[in-house]
Amino acid sequence: MKRTLVVFLGAAAMTALLTTGCTAQMAGSPPAAMAASPATSNGKAAALRAGLNTLFQEHVYLASAATGAALGGREAEFKAAAGALDENSVAISNAIGSVYGADAEKAFLPLWRRHIGFVVDYTVGVATKDAGKQNKAVSDLVAYTNDFGAFLSAANPNLPKAVVADLVKHHVVTLKSVIDAQATGDAAKAYSAVRTAAGHMRMIADPLADAIVKQFPDKFAG
Amino acid sequence: MLAMAMWLGLVGTAVAAPDGVDVQLFTFRPATQDVKAGVDVTWTNRDDIEHTVTSGTPEARDGRFQSPLAGKGATATVRFKEPGVYPYFCERHPSMRGEIRVH
Numbered sequence: 001m002k003r004t005l006v007v008f009l010g011a012a013a014m015t016a017l018l019t020t021g022c023t024a025q026m027a028g029s030p031p032a033a034m035a036a037s038p039a040t041s042n043g044k045a046a047a048l049r050a051g052l053n054t055l056f057q058e059h060v061y062l063a064s065a066a067t068g069a070a071l072g073g074r075e076a077e078f079k080a081a082a083g084a085l086d087e088n089s090v091a092i093s094n095a096i097g098s099v100y101g102a103d104a105e106k107a108f109l110p111l112w113r114r115h116i117g118f119v120v121d122y123t124v125g126v127a128t129k130d131a132g133k134q135n136k137a138v139s140d141l142v143a144y145t146n147d148f149g150a151f152l153s154a155a156n157p158n159l160p161k162a163v164v165a166d167l168v169k170h171h172v173v174t175l176k177s178v179i180d181a182q183a184t185g186d187a188a189k190a191y192s193a194v195r196t197a198a199g200h201m202r203m204i205a206d207p208l209a210d211a212i213v214k215q216f217p218d219k220f221a222g
Numbered sequence: 223m224l225a226m227a228m229w230l231g232l233v234g235t236a237v238a239a240p241d242g243v244d245v246q247l248f249t250f251r252p253a254t255q256d257v258k259a260g261v262d263v264t265w266t267n268r269d270d271i272e273h274t275v276t277s278g279t280p281e282a283r284d285g286r287f288q289s290p291l292a293g294k295g296a297t298a299t300v301r302f303k304e305p306g307v308y309p310y311f312c313e314r315h316p317s318m319r320g321e322i323r324v325h
Binding site for chain 1: 246247248249251268269270271314315317318
């Protein structure tokens with residue numbers, strides 16, 4: 001059973017589970033450097049903000065569905081969730097490409113998918129009670145946050161690398177909480193963690209939307 | 223290595239050479255660079271993260287050259303003496319790939 005889970009996590013997940021996010025509720029406001037601005041209250045800017053929030057929250061819900069199914073040994077459900085998760089990854093990359101061009105989109109997708117691979121590693125580690133694998137995956141995810149921060153910072157000078165990395169770390173922590181809760185079989189705790197994780201994504205989506213509007217005010221005017 | 227004598231070196235600042243390749247937004251730009259034999263090609267890292275210039279592909283490294291690009295502004299230079307096609311990639315981000323075509 002464990003072996004089956006590992007195999008199916010390792011194979012299918014690497015191709016499909018590519019969009020996992022991690023989540024954690026942040027009680028406060030967005031960091032000052034990335035605080036929301038009134039600029040995103042108008043039509044196009046608001047649409048951007050809403051669109052990014054939808055995509056990032058969807059990412060968490062689908063990732064949680066995939067990890068939950070995987071840990072529960074529900075292979076068909078896992079594959080479906082992982083497939084949907086990858087579609088979400090592509091949609092997020094498309095959104096990046098719509099702002100920063102085809103090259104950026106092409107570079108972003110494998111970078112984004114990479115953290116899903118690390119989440120798969122962590123989930124396998126949890127499923128097999130392999131602490132070493134879990135620790136390695138967490139370490140990889142933490143290192144990944146710097147890559148993600150560097151990417152967005154390079155694309156948009158209004159997004160400080162360290163701030164983005166920190167926000168993504170919270171995402172990693174909150175998703176890890178989801179997986180840990182799922183592994184214990186405590187459904188109430190798991191779903192509470194999912195809500196926290198999904199809620200945290202606003203802390204990434206809002207500042208990203210604001211920074212894009214600030215970078216391209218003409219494109220999002222009106 | 224082999225007949226391709228090359229010179230690898232990290233230099234401090236970021237002034238792209240005429241036959242240079244920018245590393246920006248996790249992309250080698252241009253992805254394909256055509257140069258004449260004997261020319262130095264310099265990669266300049268514009269990203270605030272470490273990349274590498276590693277010859278070959280992630281699936282088939284060829285060991286011809288390997289150099290870190292330690293952070294924003296770091297450079298690496300390789301001299302290509304022999305005509306041929308030289309693929310390369312970033313070891314930390316294997317989806318980043320490029321190619322030098324030496325004529």
